[in-house]
Amino acid sequence: MTKTYLEHTKEIIMNMGPQHPSTHGVLRIKLWLDGETVVKSEPIIGYLHRGIEKLAEYRTYTQFMPITDRLDYVSAASNNLAWVQAVEKLMGIEVPRRADFIRVIITELMRIANHLVWLGTQANDIGAVTVLLYCFREREEILDIFEMFCGARLTLNAFRIGGLANDIPPGFKEKVKNFIERFPKYIDDYERLLSENRIWLQRTKNVGIITAEEAIDLGLSGPSLRASGVKWDIRKSNPYAVYDELEFDIPTGEVGDVYDRYKVRIEEMRQSVRIIKQALEMMPEGEIRAKVPRIIKPPPGEVYHSIEAPKGELGFYIVSDGSTMPYRVKIRAPSFVNLQALSKMIEGHLVADIVAIIGSIDIVLGEVDR
Amino acid sequence: MIKKILQKIFLIDLIKGLLVTLKYFFLGKITVQYPEEKLKLQPRFRGLLRLYKDEQGNDLCIACGQCIRACPDSLISIYSERGPDKKLRPVTWTFNLSRCMFCGLCVEACPTNAIRFSHEYELAVYDKKKLYIHKKDMYLDENTRKYFKES
């Protein structure tokens, strides 16, 4: 009779705490580890909750707009666009075409800025520290363009209900054209540094795989969904603003691992450049604001409107009771829904992969916690 | 096929990355050496809020209260009186800088263009009471230009 010396092994519970250099914000993950392999995980959120949905009930529709900037603070203009379009849908206002084109240009520039932050932080987490600085250098130029347009760099408050606040200043078109002519070369530089690098490939291939059925079941959206092979983009399926007149492709991946999500986002940056080029040429002259009453009082009713934000599907559900302040606002934040897939993706991987996977889902805690 | 094997042995993909960083080693640097050099601001830059006077030196503000209604956080408070020329003029005009978002809704709402953004962004103070700015400090003249720099 042999005696077994090892009765049983226990898993250690490790806490990847709210303060950590590479969870993008205050995200806390509780891990059950067996050696270095993750057996189970549980994300704990709520460290950045500010009560934005409640704040909306005490502000008018125009006053709430600067607060939507602070939801996804990396790509602020998309949140503005979703809110403004939801209110215009509720009131039935038709926006002039020139305003729509300028909105598209600003939103696509914001998408490029968002993907630059994503690329920089993901590469920094995996170890390539120079890519972070290069991405932020390009982002500086985009933020300069925003400063020229509306005065602020990060929290733009760029749109108004019915159109825009101001028209574009002189010199704006040339500056944007100058930028998008130089930008594809920078994307080539990042690809030369990362896409074929064997260390990068080994770190990101077959890591964090999520299949197409699982993705649809969990409610993923945005580039994470497209990387699993599902061709779903709200700009093509329910077009808003002038996207139905512009030509662009939707990149998809095959396997649904971290590498595919990386490729999809890089290709999206190139497609955004294409969209901006077309919008700059097709922009007509005209007014920039429709005739909107001074005090905005939408008729009683409810509306849900969603757009393709850089992180996924961002939706606003507004219930109005006829007064100047909304009765209830519900924000469908893409990062909140995408975070649910984290538990599924981490299972069976090592601790060192967790950072790569969190980076690839592209979450911002401002949206997750609201 | 052979090309792929040769690429793998001689680490061509890694060397390509090295060459990219070497290229940027020799190109220009974008650091702005603050405080000797400062960035050039665009005309629409949203700096500190200031009240403005017209050419004769009278207040442009007519104490209508539109800016108070437009601000999401109610940071402005005005106490007004009718002057001898039967026009409303503000007596006290207080502005709470500690919670301002610089969103610009008050600037858009003002009918006489009295409140506008200036280009000041160095706003750090040592004393929190200095962040509640009163009327006499809201104008941009020699008295107020040193207001934030010296504190």
Place this chain on the structure above:
Amino acid sequence: MNIFIDYILIPIIKIFIVITFVFVAVLILIWIERRFQGFVQSRLGPNRVGPQGILQSVADALKLLTKEDVVPHQVDKFIFNLSPVIAFVTALVVFAFIPFGTEFAIFGKKISLYLADLNVGLLFIIGFNSIGVFGIILGGWAAKSKYPLLGSLRSASQMISYEVALIMSLVSVLFFTHSLSLVEIVKAQQEMKVWFGFIQPVALFIFFVAGVAESNRLPFDLPEAESELVGGFHTEYSGMKFAFYFVAEFAHVLFFSALVTILFFGGWLRPFPNVNWLSFLDYIPPVFWFLGKLAFFVFLFMWMRATWPRYRYDQLEMISWKWLIPLALANIFITGFIVILVK
């Protein structure tokens, strides 16, 4: 009198010079690394403290000296205080065996530019380097908390695997020199008129990769990966003890660059010794050739750090066990075969 000068005074002076050289070199290295990384990233590095920022490392050292030494209450105090010392001392001691140049004469006395020249110098150096691993393992173990423990275990396995590869790649060099003394190795390169790097490129590659892994630099710096484990094995250290680990890492970089130049690139020999019209290069003292080659390899270390991502630790192990060690073994066999055939 002669005994006093020969055996006491001159060695003490040499010890001081070597220690000063290592410290000053480490300080300058830190400054160069930060400036170089800054320049590669389209920004200026530190350039305020002192002319062009040279005194930045001095300011950092002073800051670490005056910092509060935070010791958590649950640590094993003796080992906690001992491990940085182990890492630091072993990193410095190996510099005693590295020859910086040929002998030169002052006041009629022949002074050799190394502190000690053992017959088994190479073995001794590698052995001391292995003791340095204890500094890392004990450092993570003494601070009884999960993050440093994970970091030190990873680092232990990494260092053990790469030491095997390191030593095996050296064996193929020894076929040509028949001696383990470092001075003899350089002299053998002088006799054979060719540097070992050109006739043993595989061994050079394996040695360089293993050297990068031993000194915990990117792309193999998982034990101290900031974004994954906060700090790895040195999470709980602050103040001067942290400075010891830091200096030990840079001393390792310097040490492996020196070993590469001595073993594979001729040490202090000048390039192209046969070409006659380049004989004016003979007037440059050999020390400067050594330092120049050293600087080139240090630059290579820093360049790699600025560019590439880092490996996951099981991929690290796979590289060593699946690729480097079989390659080194094959290299030994083939080299031995060829040497026997030629002779």
